[in-house]
Amino acid sequence: MVAAAAAAMALALAACGGGGDEPxxxxxxxxxxxxxxxxxxxxxxxEKAGLDALVGVFDEQHPDVTFVNGAVAGGAGSQAKxxxxxxxxxxxxxxxxxxxxxxxxQDYIDAAxxxxxxxxxxxxxxxxAFPPDLVDRLTASDGExxxxxxxxxxxxxxxSNPQVLKDNGIDPAATYADLDAWMADLDKLxxxxxxxxxxxxAWTQVHLLETVLLADLGAEGYxxxxxxxxDWEGPEVTAALQDFEKLMAYTNTDRDGLDWPESQQLxxxxxxxxxxxxxxxxxxxAEQGLELGTDYDAAPVPGTDGVFDFLADSFxxxxxxxxxxxxxxxxxxxxxxxxxxxxxxxxxxxxxRTDVDTASFxxxxxxxxxxxxxxxxxxxxxHGAAVPVATSTAITDATSKFTSGASxxxxxxxxxxxxxxx
Amino acid sequence: xxxxxxxxAGVRRAVRRSGAPLLLLxxxxxxxxxxxxxxxxxxxxxxxxxxHTAAQATGQAPTTGVGLRNYLDLLGSEEFQHSLTNLVLxxxxxxxxxxxxxxxxxxxxxxxxxxxxxxxxxxxxxxAVSFIASxxxxxxxxxxxxxxxxxxxxxxxxxxxxxxxxxNWWNNVSVGIVAIAxxxxxxxxxxxxALFLAGFRGIPVELRExxxxxxASEWKLYRHVLFPQLSPIALSALIIxxxxxxxxxxxxxxxxxxxxxxxxxxxxxxxxxxxxFDYANAxxxxxILLVIxxxxxxxxxxxxxxxxxx
Numbered sequence: 001m002v003a004a005a006a007a008a009m010a011l012a013l014a015a016c017g018g019g020g021d022e023p024x025x026x027x028x029x030x031x032x033x034x035x036x037x038x039x040x041x042x043x044x045x046x047e048k049a050g051l052d053a054l055v056g057v058f059d060e061q062h063p064d065v066t067f068v069n070g071a072v073a074g075g076a077g078s079q080a081k082x083x084x085x086x087x088x089x090x091x092x093x094x095x096x097x098x099x100x101x102x103x104x105x106q107d108y109i110d111a112a113x114x115x116x117x118x119x120x121x122x123x124x125x126x127x128x129a130f131p132p133d134l135v136d137r138l139t140a141s142d143g144e145x146x147x148x149x150x151x152x153x154x155x156x157x158x159x160s161n162p163q164v165l166k167d168n169g170i171d172p173a174a175t176y177a178d179l180d181a182w183m184a185d186l187d188k189l190x191x192x193x194x195x196x197x198x199x200x201x202a203w204t205q206v207h208l209l210e211t212v213l214l215a216d217l218g219a220e221g222y223x224x225x226x227x228x229x230x231d232w233e234g235p236e237v238t239a240a241l242q243d244f245e246k247l248m249a250y251t252n253t254d255r256d257g258l259d260w261p262e263s264q265q266l267x268x269x270x271x272x273x274x275x276x277x278x279x280x281x282x283x284x285x286a287e288q289g290l291e292l293g294t295d296y297d298a299a300p301v302p303g304t305d306g307v308f309d310f311l312a313d314s315f316x317x318x319x320x321x322x323x324x325x326x327x328x329x330x331x332x333x334x335x336x337x338x339x340x341x342x343x344x345x346x347x348x349x350x351x352x353r354t355d356v357d358t359a360s361f362x363x364x365x366x367x368x369x370x371x372x373x374x375x376x377x378x379x380x381x382x383h384g385a386a387v388p389v390a391t392s393t394a395i396t397d398a399t400s401k402f403t404s405g406a407s408x409x410x411x412x413x414x415x416x417x418x419x420x421x422x
Numbered sequence: 423x424x425x426x427x428x429x430x431a432g433v434r435r436a437v438r439r440s441g442a443p444l445l446l447l448x449x450x451x452x453x454x455x456x457x458x459x460x461x462x463x464x465x466x467x468x469x470x471x472x473x474h475t476a477a478q479a480t481g482q483a484p485t486t487g488v489g490l491r492n493y494l495d496l497l498g499s500e501e502f503q504h505s506l507t508n509l510v511l512x513x514x515x516x517x518x519x520x521x522x523x524x525x526x527x528x529x530x531x532x533x534x535x536x537x538x539x540x541x542x543x544x545x546x547x548x549x550a551v552s553f554i555a556s557x558x559x560x561x562x563x564x565x566x567x568x569x570x571x572x573x574x575x576x577x578x579x580x581x582x583x584x585x586x587x588x589x590n591w592w593n594n595v596s597v598g599i600v601a602i603a604x605x606x607x608x609x610x611x612x613x614x615x616a617l618f619l620a621g622f623r624g625i626p627v628e629l630r631e632x633x634x635x636x637x638a639s640e641w642k643l644y645r646h647v648l649f650p651q652l653s654p655i656a657l658s659a660l661i662i663x664x665x666x667x668x669x670x671x672x673x674x675x676x677x678x679x680x681x682x683x684x685x686x687x688x689x690x691x692x693x694x695x696x697x698x699f700d701y702a703n704a705x706x707x708x709x710i711l712l713v714i715x716x717x718x719x720x721x722x723x724x725x726x727x728x729x730x731x732x
Contacts, residue, residue, distance in 0.1 A: 404595045
């Protein structure tokens, strides 16, 4: 019986081996323009709605190319990234995959797993359509661009519940010049027994940390953290980390077990007053039928007005993809005005192109689109725009160690410095 | 008969005797050799390199051997020591908890009791739930909010007037991992009970009767007659629960998050390293885990092997 089972297994393995060769043979023969497998983690909610809208435009623009949905659900993209890592390692890449634009692509570039798309920028006329600041941030150290952004999100947004603020004698319309002014009001909320600031698991704490660094160091000082011109061990960073420590003291104690939608829910339900989250949170307010300005408010994180802390989803051209022509067709749609309008309207983000008509977009989206054009653009730390995966993992680990009480501020600072140094 | 012929006949006889079984075993031997032991060797070799980046993982940048450097760095780092401490704490609590509760249930059910089957099923059912599924529920039960914001077990404590028992569960940075052992104990005590119950039932009634006839008290009966008969079962239970505990991953991932420092264990470290393209360190953690499990399992295997022979 053992032998029979083993023989069956051997057969199965042989069959697998045979099957694995197939795509390569098929891909190299034709130009591969008949289909495109698009790998994303947009499998639910507003993200799926956005993808569906984008596919609608794609089918119009490229009716001869079949769209194959390679979306992988779960873990805010972490499941998809794990599977992608395996597929790339096994030289079985999808035709194009979703990735955060910016430094997070560096690992794929170093591993020679994606091709530059700089030529496509010229071909599709994208260089002038995107803001120059953004093109700068997308350009890798070798002068090439490796992805085409489909949408832009803003990370430095603070969301609040105006009712909770009013009930505790705080003017919901107040704007805060800096973190100190904000913390004065957080003190009042704390005294009143309300959770002043909601956060969730470690990456959302890193998200908060990045906005604090941005508020205290300014746009230039913050960007300097990533190119080495700002000293991680310096007194300015120490002061910022002290602010971070103070802010963490205002947060909910069950934070490490929560996902980001749960911390939004604390604000929506009036159990917490403020929360810092990227503007994809807009969808969780809109889904529950809430009105901006009356049921919830959104503003730049105190001290970061005039700065747009960006992150972007983008699409790539993997090396050895079976259908490169199909992938190019997809990238053309992603970069096109129609594609960006349809996708972002449904997803709740804003177009990377500056020439898209946003008149039909939601109220928050319109204001974000305006800021994106007018503000200084900096790269988000927690969302892969500023640093590669290994660095953000190390920073997240150091942050969790600090916020769980296992390290003090000095140790935290030197661990951050070591993480950023690589 | 000349010696050569006799030797050939001997070989032929040996082949005839063990050839067929060997032939039958060969496919599984090869599969196990390649996919288990071959990959263990590959993993060990990976762990002795400086393959820490995505570029090296795909061969775009060179990797060089660094010997035991990764192991020394890992074992010397405060973070990994914290993971190992967590693992020891978790294992000790998990083992002690399941053994005591499992034994107590088995002992109670061993008495002639009406509806024994129902109790047995109730105690065994939690084992049918996957760690991931029960983790989702326990994540909510073990919510660390206290007082006004409390929910889950902390709220329950308030409702029955035991406010002082409220605590932050797995969010305690030094012993939080013990809180995650609670659902693990809840799930596997029934299994240990089943093992012990089978052990109790396997003891011939004559032994008990003989002891009673000899005037042994209830305690002496257990101490000198029943416990010695149960010790092989206890050892099996220890090994089974122990090796499950050392590989703890899913329950921790579903209650806590991989990045949470307070609940890190080596298996979580391995996952985090792997996700950050640090294959050398991921492999090193894997090897360390294998060694720890081997330290527990191998003496047991040797022991049972000897018993089988005698």
